[in-house]
Amino acid sequence: MAASNASCHSAGGTHVREGAEAVVLVGNPNVGKSVVFNALTGTYVDVSNFPGTTVELTRGRLGEHDVVDTPGVYGVSSFTDEETVARDIILSGDIVVNVVDSAHLERDLFLTLQLADMGKRMVVALNMADEARHQGVGIDRDLLEDLLGVPVVETVAVEGEGIAELKAAIPRARVGHADPELAPVLAETAERLGCSRAEALLVLEGDEAVSERLGAEPGGERDAIYLRRRARVDDMCGHVVTESLQGASFSAKLSHAMMHPLTGIPMLLVLLGAIYVVIGKLVAGNLVGFLQGTLMEGHYIPWVQGLVGHLAAPNSAVFEVLAGQFGLLTMAPSTLLGVILPLVTAFYLLLSLLEDSGYLLRIATLTDRILVSMGLNGRAVIPFILGLGCVTMGTLSTRVLGSRRERFIATALMAVTVPCSAQLAIVAALMTTAAPIYTVAYFAILAAVFIALGTLLHKLVPGQSSDLLIDLPPLRLPRVDNMLRKTGIKAWGFMREVTMFFAVGTLVLGLLKVTGALGWITTAAAPLMTGWLGLPRETATAFVMGMIRRDFGAAGFFSMDLTSPQLLVAMVTITLFVPCIASTVVVLKERGWRYMFGLVAGSTGFAVLLGGVIAHVLRIA
Amino acid sequence: MEILSVDDPHARVQALRLGMAEGACVQCVTRVPAGPLVIRSGRQEIAIGRKLAERISVRMLDA
Numbered sequence: 001m002a003a004s005n006a007s008c009h010s011a012g013g014t015h016v017r018e019g020a021e022a023v024v025l026v027g028n029p030n031v032g033k034s035v036v037f038n039a040l041t042g043t044y045v046d047v048s049n050f051p052g053t054t055v056e057l058t059r060g061r062l063g064e065h066d067v068v069d070t071p072g073v074y075g076v077s078s079f080t081d082e083e084t085v086a087r088d089i090i091l092s093g094d095i096v097v098n099v100v101d102s103a104h105l106e107r108d109l110f111l112t113l114q115l116a117d118m119g120k121r122m123v124v125a126l127n128m129a130d131e132a133r134h135q136g137v138g139i140d141r142d143l144l145e146d147l148l149g150v151p152v153v154e155t156v157a158v159e160g161e162g163i164a165e166l167k168a169a170i171p172r173a174r175v176g177h178a179d180p181e182l183a184p185v186l187a188e189t190a191e192r193l194g195c196s197r198a199e200a201l202l203v204l205e206g207d208e209a210v211s212e213r214l215g216a217e218p219g220g221e222r223d224a225i226y227l228r229r230r231a232r233v234d235d236m237c238g239h240v241v242t243e244s245l246q247g248a249s250f251s252a253k254l255s256h257a258m259m260h261p262l263t264g265i266p267m268l269l270v271l272l273g274a275i276y277v278v279i280g281k282l283v284a285g286n287l288v289g290f291l292q293g294t295l296m297e298g299h300y301i302p303w304v305q306g307l308v309g310h311l312a313a314p315n316s317a318v319f320e321v322l323a324g325q326f327g328l329l330t331m332a333p334s335t336l337l338g339v340i341l342p343l344v345t346a347f348y349l350l351l352s353l354l355e356d357s358g359y360l361l362r363i364a365t366l367t368d369r370i371l372v373s374m375g376l377n378g379r380a381v382i383p384f385i386l387g388l389g390c391v392t393m394g395t396l397s398t399r400v401l402g403s404r405r406e407r408f409i410a411t412a413l414m415a416v417t418v419p420c421s422a423q424l425a426i427v428a429a430l431m432t433t434a435a436p437i438y439t440v441a442y443f444a445i446l447a448a449v450f451i452a453l454g455t456l457l458h459k460l461v462p463g464q465s466s467d468l469l470i471d472l473p474p475l476r477l478p479r480v481d482n483m484l485r486k487t488g489i490k491a492w493g494f495m496r497e498v499t500m501f502f503a504v505g506t507l508v509l510g511l512l513k514v515t516g517a518l519g520w521i522t523t524a525a526a527p528l529m530t531g532w533l534g535l536p537r538e539t540a541t542a543f544v545m546g547m548i549r550r551d552f553g554a555a556g557f558f559s560m561d562l563t564s565p566q567l568l569v570a571m572v573t574i575t576l577f578v579p580c581i582a583s584t585v586v587v588l589k590e591r592g593w594r595y596m597f598g599l600v601a602g603s604t605g606f607a608v609l610l611g612g613v614i615a616h617v618l619r620i621a
Numbered sequence: 622m623e624i625l626s627v628d629d630p631h632a633r634v635q636a637l638r639l640g641m642a643e644g645a646c647v648q649c650v651t652r653v654p655a656g657p658l659v660i661r662s663g664r665q666e667i668a669i670g671r672k673l674a675e676r677i678s679v680r681m682l683d684a
Contacts, residue, residue, distance in 0.1 A: 074638040079631065106640040135664065226637040233640070243663075250651070254623050255666070259651045259659060365668040369656030377670055378657065457676055468657050468670030 009324040016251040017022040021593045023065045023170060024093030025088065026115065028108050030473040031101040032127045032473070033480075034058075035157040037069040040097075042392030047259065062167065068093065070590070074471070075200065076118070078209050087210075090115070091198055095173045097166070102132035102139055102154070103474070106243055109233045112148065113151065116176030117186070117229070119197035122150050123173045125166050129154040138242040148237050160480060181226060207340035257518055258362040261369075275350055276428070279349060283346040283379075284425030285432070292338030304329050317514045326509040326545075332502045336556065337494070340422050340502075344494050347389040347421040348487040356478035360385070361470055368468045374454030375461065380410050387418040390494065391550070391583040394418065395590060402466030409457045411591055414578040417450040417602045427571050430557060434564035445572050449610070501582055509545060520546065532612040534621030535566055543577060550580045565618040573611030577603050603609055622647060628676040632669075639667055648680060 025040075027033040041060025056067040070089050071082035078084045090096060096115055100108035126132075126139060145152040151169040155162030178186065180203075190200035193214050202210040203221040205226075211218035232293055258262040305314075305323045312318040315580030323330050354360045360382065379400055387394025394414050398407045419427065431439045512518040518541060525540040533539075538560060546553020553574045562570060577601050579587065588596040615621035623646050636642050641662050650666065651659035657668045661678040669677070 074635065079634075103664055105639070106663055110638045110640065137664075221632065226634060227642070229636045230640070231643050256651050256659075259653060259668070260651060284645070361668070365651075365657050365659065366653065367669055368668070369653060372656075372670065372672070378668070467629075467632070467673035469632055469667055469673060470668050471639055472659065472666040472668055474664070509642075 006009060012580070013621035020064055020066050021094040022092065022517075023062065023066065023067045023095045023097055024089050024109065025069045025097050025099060026090060027072060027099035027127075028074055028101065028104070028111060029471070031072065031104075031108065032157045033072060034069060036099050036125060036127060036155065036163075036166070037067065038095070039160055041067050048056045050406075055603045062170070064255045064570060065095070065170065073111070074107070076114055077205065077207050080331045083208065087202070087207075090118070090120065091196070091202075091210075094121065095170060095517060096120045097125060097170065097575070098122055099127050099157075100124045100275070102126045102129045102133055103141065105135055106233065107471070108235050109236060112235075113179070113229050113232055114174075114201075115150065115246070117178045117182060117225075118201050119175050119178065119186070121173040121175055123166065123169045124148060124155075124437050125150045126151055126152060126154045127157050129162070130156045130159070130526045131476075136243055140240045140242070143238070144240045145242070147177070150174050154196040158482075161609055168514055179225075179232065181224065181228065182436070208229075213348050236613070255362060255472070255475055257356075258359065259365045261366065263368040264335065264362075268366065271359075278350065279343065279346050279421060280425060283342050284428050288339050288425065288531040289428070291335060291342060296334035296338040301330050301334060302411060312425070320514050321507070321510040323511060326513060328503060328506050328510065331499070332506040335551075336502055339425065339551065339555070340498065343421050343425050344389070345487060345491045348484060348490045349492075351385070351389060352483040352486045354385070354479055356476070356483060358473040358475045361472055364470060365472070370451075372465075372468075373453075373466045374413070374451070374456065374457030375409050376406050376454070379397065379405065379464060379468065379470065383410055383414060384418060387414040387420070388424070389421050391415060391418060391420045391579055392586050393494075393584045403463065405463040406465050408461055408591070411595075412457060412599060412602075413450060413454055415587060415599055416453060416576055416606070417446055420550055421445070423554050425552050427575070430554065430567060430571065434567050438564050441568055442571055445610075445614070446575060449576065467601060498582065501580075504580070512544070528608065530621075532615070532621060533569055534615040534618075535562070535570055536545075536560055539570060543574065546574050546577050547581065550574070550577075551579070563620070565615075567577050567613050569615045569618070569620065572614060573607045576603060576607035576610060578607075622649070622679040622681050625678045625680055627667060628678075629673060632676075633672055641663060649677075 023286050025033050025037050037060065059067075060067045068089055070086040070114070073083045073086045076083065076087050076090055078087060098112050100112060100117055102547050112124060124144075126141065127143075128140075132139065140156060141152050151172050151174070153166045153169050154164055155166055157163065185199050185204065186200050189204060190197045192215050193200060193203065195203075195214050199210055199214060203214060203216050205222045206218040206220060208218050214613050258267060265273060304327075308319055308323040308329065312322070320327070322328055325331065346354060349409065354363075363385075364378035364381045366378075367381050371377055382400055383397045384395045386397050391414055395411055398410045398414075401407050401410055426440075426443065431442065509518070512521070521544060522537055522540040524536040525543070529535050529537050539557070542553050542556030542560075544558045554571065557567070557570055557574075578584065587599060612621065624641060624643055626681055627636055633642070633669045641647055641660065641677055645662055647660045647662045650661045653669065657670050658674045659666055671672075
């Protein structure tokens with residue numbers, strides 16, 4: 001799932017069927033656009049509450065029409081990846097369904113009027129009409145329809161309300177009323193450049209990519225056009241919106257409490273504690289213990305070994321590769337189904353809770369201050385939290401960051417210091433055998449490295465980072481059906497992706513073992529392992545495995561009898577050690593060769609160095 | 622308070638889109654010490670990093 005994202009960026013067009021008109025769904029982030037898409041086409045798409053999750057395009061069908069979903073944007077231009085993707089789809093589409101949040105018309109109509117200026121045939125869906133009514137917001141739909149000049153339909157997409165009306169309105173889509181002062185200029189520009197009115201508007205607004213495509217000079221009128229558009233939106237809202245203002249509600253107070261350090265930090269710590277208990281203890285401990293320990297090791301593995309034993313003699317090379325310690329039919333399925341699947345599912349469930357409730361962006365606001373000192377801004381918590389689930393995913397989501405510099409810093413921090421959920425779970429399970437102080441030390445060391453490395457990179461990496469400017473979504477109670485559906489889709493996508501890596505990884509390990517190469521590596525690395533890190537010589541195997549999958553490596557320590565200090569050294573070293581193959585490949589794709597090699601060399605060297613220092617401080621080496 | 626000017630081209634564009642442009646009346650709801658500010662206009666809330674907030678000038682209005 002993760003790696004396939006990248007290719008979608010280049011796909012600008014809508015690839016419609018012959019003769020079919022393309023309907024494009026456009027709207028701000030968090031307006032329920034994806035739910036509308038789903039209701040229109042019957043196909044499920046990712047529904048979420050933070051900007052940037054629908055960069056992947058989703059297509060579906062509605063009768064004669066092809067429907068394309070676009071990433072949530074506040075306007076059409078090319079400031080971000082999402083905007084570029086959305087812009088090109090809108091330009092190539094025939095009919096626009098503009099989904100707006102009824103409770104935030106002042107914000108959302110800005111995009112609506114831009115689409116009207118573009119001269120696209122369109123329909124407006126006033127979504128979340130129930131939430132607006134609940135907040136005491138009344139909207140004069142008929143008047144809005146007159147002012148915009150396009151059909152306006154009230155919908156509550158999550159309940160399926162108004163969807164039939166919206167479908168019926170699509171054939172009635174019309175070009176909306178454009179800015180009267182701008183319209184003649186647009187017509188003249190379009191004629192002069194021989195392009196569409198939509199492209200003419202973008203050229204006037206100074207969109208460099210579109211101007212270059214048309215061989216035109218980008219216009220310098222963006223500020224003037226935007227100011228007039230903003231004035232029109234405010235005027236329109238003054239006429240169609242009636243509201244009964246309510247006093248500070250509970251959710252406003254909660255929202256404030258989440259972002260203020262005095263209350264927000266304790267809340268965040270409670271949340272992290274809860275995540276640790278749920279993922280680390282309940283899922284990684286109890287559930288994984290049952291699935292991996294009882295089901296897999298107790299029943300499945302002996303059964304497979306018996307079966308393979310009929311075909312090949314135990315101790316033979318074939319038996320070893322298929323059903324040995326790193327067997328393709330033993331280790332791969334038992335780790336995949338017994339460890340990874342339950343963890344990843346639990347993680348996605350928690351993540352969708354954070355996203356859908358609107359808490360995630362409040363955490364971003366709370367943590368902005370500390371992240372600024374590392375050359376990032378609050379938005380970077382999104383990749384970091386995702387990285388706790390899977391570093392590969394986190395690396396891909398560094399695209400939400402505003403500058404190359406921030407992506408550079410965030411990618412390095414994540415690859416080096418952030419353990420993924422699978423690895424964290426194994427660390428948590430192993431650490432239960434040592435005194436709690438060792439667990440505390442493990443997290444404290446990682447946090448210290450995180451802050452030190454971030455501050456160092458901030459000093460060393462040239463350039464300027466962007467400032468925080470985010471739109472906070474309203475706090476809502478997430479819908480359980482939505483969360484479950486999303487979790488199911490994501491966990492499935494993840495499993496599909498990693499299964500291949502696991503199979504190849506175990507095969508490589510099995511072959512290394514059978515050919516004796518593993519023994520050779522162990523011997524070669526022995527001085528480093530025993531002399532410098534104070535670990536038994538066979539730990540080298542775990543590090544080799546760690547290159548294939550981080551959690552895989554940590555899991556290798558299970559079979560070794562390590563003392564508590566040795567465990568700490570091993571865990572810190574394997575966490576800081578090279579990122580797994582999957583994330584290395586993604587780093588290569590996103591950041592290039594030089595970055596990837598620098599990262600791998602740097603993190604390996606640093607991991608071994610720090611591990612050795614800890615070993616010497618603890619006097620085990 | 623009323624926003625008088627936004628001294629950052631990208632932020633100005635984004636503020637216009639979100640409805641908090643120059644001339645808009647907003648209310649500061651949360652001030653994270655040394656960190657970002659959260660301002661609100663109507664039901665719309667946005668969080669602004671401290672450094673960016675320093676480049677926005679405002680005029681206090683009577684409550």
